Amino acid sequence: MKNSKTTQKIAFFFLLLATLLIILPVGLIVVIIVVKGLPAISWSFIFDMPKDGMRAGGIWPAIVGTICLVAGAVLFALLIGVMAAIYLSEYARDNLLTRIIKLAIVNLSGVPSVIFGLFGLSLFVVFLKFGSSIIAGSLTLGIMVLPIIIAASRVALESVPHSFREVSLSLGASKWQTIRHIVLPNAIPGIMTGTILEIGRAAGETAPILFTVAAFYLPHLPGSIFDQAMALPYHLYVISTQVPNVDEKIRYGTALVLLILVLFVNLVAIIVRSKFRKKKKW
Amino acid sequence: MQKILIKNLNLWYADFHALKDVNAAFEDRKITAIIGPSGCGKSTLLRVLNRMNDLVEDVRTSGEVLFDNGNILSPKCDLVSLRRKVGMVFQRPNPFPLSIYKNIVFAEKIHSPSTPRSGLDEIVEESLKAVLLWDELKDKLHKSALSLSLEQKQRLCIARLIAAKSEVVLMDEPCSTLDPQSTAGIEELMRELKKKYAIIIVTHNMQQAVRVSDYTGYFLLGELVEFGGTDKLFTNPKDKRTEDYITGRFG
Numbered sequence: 001m002k003n004s005k006t007t008q009k010i011a012f013f014f015l016l017l018a019t020l021l022i023i024l025p026v027g028l029i030v031v032i033i034v035v036k037g038l039p040a041i042s043w044s045f046i047f048d049m050p051k052d053g054m055r056a057g058g059i060w061p062a063i064v065g066t067i068c069l070v071a072g073a074v075l076f077a078l079l080i081g082v083m084a085a086i087y088l089s090e091y092a093r094d095n096l097l098t099r100i101i102k103l104a105i106v107n108l109s110g111v112p113s114v115i116f117g118l119f120g121l122s123l124f125v126v127f128l129k130f131g132s133s134i135i136a137g138s139l140t141l142g143i144m145v146l147p148i149i150i151a152a153s154r155v156a157l158e159s160v161p162h163s164f165r166e167v168s169l170s171l172g173a174s175k176w177q178t179i180r181h182i183v184l185p186n187a188i189p190g191i192m193t194g195t196i197l198e199i200g201r202a203a204g205e206t207a208p209i210l211f212t213v214a215a216f217y218l219p220h221l222p223g224s225i226f227d228q229a230m231a232l233p234y235h236l237y238v239i240s241t242q243v244p245n246v247d248e249k250i251r252y253g254t255a256l257v258l259l260i261l262v263l264f265v266n267l268v269a270i271i272v273r274s275k276f277r278k279k280k281k282w
Numbered sequence: 283m284q285k286i287l288i289k290n291l292n293l294w295y296a297d298f299h300a301l302k303d304v305n306a307a308f309e310d311r312k313i314t315a316i317i318g319p320s321g322c323g324k325s326t327l328l329r330v331l332n333r334m335n336d337l338v339e340d341v342r343t344s345g346e347v348l349f350d351n352g353n354i355l356s357p358k359c360d361l362v363s364l365r366r367k368v369g370m371v372f373q374r375p376n377p378f379p380l381s382i383y384k385n386i387v388f389a390e391k392i393h394s395p396s397t398p399r400s401g402l403d404e405i406v407e408e409s410l411k412a413v414l415l416w417d418e419l420k421d422k423l424h425k426s427a428l429s430l431s432l433e434q435k436q437r438l439c440i441a442r443l444i445a446a447k448s449e450v451v452l453m454d455e456p457c458s459t460l461d462p463q464s465t466a467g468i469e470e471l472m473r474e475l476k477k478k479y480a481i482i483i484v485t486h487n488m489q490q491a492v493r494v495s496d497y498t499g500y501f502l503l504g505e506l507v508e509f510g511g512t513d514k515l516f517t518n519p520k521d522k523r524t525e526d527y528i529t530g531r532f533g
Contacts, residue, residue, distance in 0.1 A: 163372065163374065163376045164376070164378060164379075166334070166337070166372070166376075167370075167372065167376050167378070167439075168378075168388075169334070169337070169365065170332060170334055170365055170369065170370040170372075171365065171366070171369065171388060171389045171392070171442065171443075171446050172361075172362045172363065172364075172365040172366035172389060172392070172393065172446065173362075173388075173389070173392050174362060177392050181388075181391075181392065182378060186379060
């Protein structure tokens with residue numbers, strides 16, 4: 001009897017230890033980046049152009065570049081993703097074509113991000129002649145986040161109770177009217193949550209933008225979507241490995257800005273989701 | 283006057299013969315109850331009348347269901363106008379997660395999006411008055427319909443049909459989730475509504491059929507065993523199987 005209690009205590013201890021080990025790296029990453037990066041953060045660091053081959057000045061063009069890229073990617077992925085999800089969850093019959101589409105989506109989400117980069121280079125930059133540009137980078141990132149947006153949208157659409165559709169149809173609404181007026185509005189919070197989480201991922205990826213948009217050093221803001229732009233993750237890579245003698249403070253400051261951007265977006269997702277859960281009563 | 287006439291109706295779900303050679307007529311401004319044990323085809327019959335069975339895959343029908351001088355089983359039938367005229371109240375009250383107001387004007391907004399605000403207001407007032415909810419709800423029309431009690435929700439669902447200008451109201455066990463007092467309220471409403479509408483109600487509750495209906499049909503294994511005046515069917519059934527069911531020897 002006593003023996004089993006001791007075993008249980010030991011088991012609990014190791015389970016707890018494993019759980020704490022998950023918190024540890026997250027906490028350390030945040031602490032190290034905040035401690036080392038915070039001194040760099042100032043109004044001019046955020047809103048100024050880089051100077052001296054990025055050894056001084058600010059990171060404003062990289063922030064703007066990242067925001068443009070992510071906005072473009074999400075716009076594109078939402079448009080295509082939600083339409084595809086509606087087709088798959090509302091219209092598609094279970095046939096060979098549907099199964100091929102679903103298989104393709106699953107496989108797409110397993111493709112390494114550097115491959116998306118190469119794909120974007122050959123399709124958007126070279127074949128469609130967009131050149132290295134925000135639009136090429138956005139589309140590449142968009143395709144990368146597409147599978148998750150489709151999956152989240154499908155779950156959101158399918159979680160709208162069947163009875164709502166039935167009533168709507170029984171009142172003489174067409175299938176499209178039912179989707180447009182009943183299903184979609186009730187699925188939007190779920191779609192939003194999935195999308196916002198993907199924003200964080202798109203903002204942080206380096207490989208897909210490496211060949212499609214990112215400029216090494218471009219101390220002015222992009223003028224159109226066909227311009228090259230700097231982006232935070234790539235800028236961080238550059239100042240950490242390619243440019244000698246960059247003050248550590250600047251590197252960690254850049255990392256901190258990227259981290260805050262991504263965490264802020266995730267926080268928004270959490271708030272949206274909790275609001276949604278409170279409202280949902282069916 | 284006959285509102286709906288069913289002639290030799292058969293229905294199969296894949297290989298399962300769910301309705302067998304059904305013949306019946308539903309009168310306007312009367313309540314017709316359909317009773318029978320679970321799985322006998324009564325809900326299926328109800329769902330034929332506004333083609334909601336189309337939502338189920340692999341359904342086949344034969345025979346005729348005449349409504350408005352046309353066969354609603356014909357592929358040419360305009361489903362939108364049919365479903366508008368033949369509305370359905372479901373077992374579980376199912377208002378949309380919208381305001382009371384928006385629930386009621388849903389059909390109107392879909393079918394004639396240009397109706398002015400004043401027209402919508404009028405529709406809301408009329409339909410809520412028809413289901414005796416106006417006085418209770420007139421000050422909170424823009425509150426969520428999900429905040430209502432079960433009985434209020436079910437009344438709201440009926441109001442939604444009235445607003446859609448339905449002529450026939452199909453009710454699929456509309457009181458099975460309600461307590462006895464709310465059930466009495468809905469039954470009272472049905473008596474009021476039959477002055478204007480043809481009502482067809484599927485019910486498990488034989489007492490309910492006796493209380494509200496003018497005609498009753500008894501279904502067993504997809505067959506309409508007996509159909510006639512409610513008084514006659516319950517006091518003097520012609521068929522032995524009906525007698526077994528209503529006296530509680532079976533079911």
